[in-house]
Amino acid sequence: MFSRKTVCSISMFMIFMFLVSSISTISLDFYHDSCPHAETMVREIVRSASEKDSTVPGKLLRLLFHDCMVEGCDGSVLIKGNETERSDPANETLGGFEVVDSAKRMLEFVCPETVSCADIVVLAARDAVELTGGPSVTIPTGRRDGLRSTSNSVQPNLIDTTFSLTESLRIFSAKNLTTTDLVTLSGAHTIGSSHCTSIIDDRFQTDPDTGKISFLPSVDSSLNKSFADDLSHQCNSMKSDAVVKNDLKTGMVFDNVYFSNLLEGKGLFLTDTVLADDERTAELVNVYARDEKEFFDRWQESFLKLGSIDVKTGDQGEIRRICTEIND
Incomplete structure (x- = not known):
């Protein structure tokens, strides 16, 4: 063996x-x-x-x-x-x-x-x-x-942040990426930030008079209440272009905490939350939450596949002199 x-x-x-x-x-x-x-x-x-x-x-x-x-x-x-x-x-x-x-x-x-x-x-x-x-x-x-x-x-x-798992898998499948790749590459949300405007409409209620947002279970029952309250506080206390960390715990470190967050109802987007709730992906979320090495091993495989989608080689395309414009 x-x-x-x-x-x-x-x-x-x-x-x-x-x-x-x-x-x-x-x-x-x-x-x-x-x-x-x-x-x-x-x-x-x-x-x-x-x-x-x-x-x-x-x-x-x-x-x-x-x-x-x-x-x-x-x-x-x-x-x-x-x-x-x-x-x-x-x-x-x-x-x-x-x-x-x-x-x-x-x-x-x-x-x-x-x-x-x-x-x-x-x-x-x-x-x-x-x-x-x-x-x-x-x-x-x-x-x-x-x-x-x-x-x-x-x-x-x-993938739009409001997509169902089936919709997300359709996008990935078209690129020859699997369900495992979807869960693994979603782990990219262990670092980085997102604008409050990208989560407010989907997961919170906005007061039309004050513009303040608030969490109501009737709007999104999948969110952990303390996490939702924390998000609404951050987004309400900052400017309209405010951002929040994708992972509020260790948002500057690439680790497996993102998956632990999902199990606690602390996924930032609906597309995150559904990974822990759907039987097609929930088991792998649990594996990654327990075993960071397993996540890292699979990340290497899925990252290789992502970085090789429909590449141009040989006499295809060009080598740009400036990245922002096609060569003359």
Whole structure:
């Protein structure tokens, strides 16, 4: 019999070999000759930015999701302009762009027209997880940047915070991601913050005269009362663009507390809460809440799959000189 560690290693190897065989130009040493210090340079940019602003890791991780789920991992979410992905309302609260841009400027100075913006987005998100205490993931590189970015492709490919589990699974299945991937990657909510406006309408009652929000079990009985009261206090006491940590306990640390929170009725979004309430996902939520190592092991597998959705390689796409615009 194999040990769990051996089985995990075999599983990771099989997933990686599948990705490499399916996308032959992606490899672990893609920049070995052309830009050997590329990954180190991205990591240091992410580290420096995170030390100055503790919200950066969560922003970079969210940026990856919004890039890869729409048109694949091709940096198309970075492009500025009317009717681009970045201009869509679903992406108006995205952050971390300046970190990617900073890394790109440095890489263009050292290795001109070599490292894609798409790879930078994946590497930065990987580093953001590790720098906040999460597992290190060895990822293949060699993605190329996409040549199109349209706002009308955004919302049909992203999970809305009000989605049922079935709706969320439909979105994931279209990207060849499984139910396990959905639960595992939802663990990204262990870091980062969300705007109060994204949870108020779904989970609270708003007084039309004062604008104050309050928790009523009749509006959302799934929320833990003390947690709901804490959320309403934070959102009422701050400006309209106020944010709250996705995990109020350890929101700056990548850990498994997010899953423990779900079991206590302390999920920020409806899409979080349903994971603990539906028999299709509840067992895995319990496993991750008990065993952080199991969550970390599965995270590595699911992150690899997320970062390899519909990548452009070979003669597809381009290597952008500036991440915010397609080359002339």
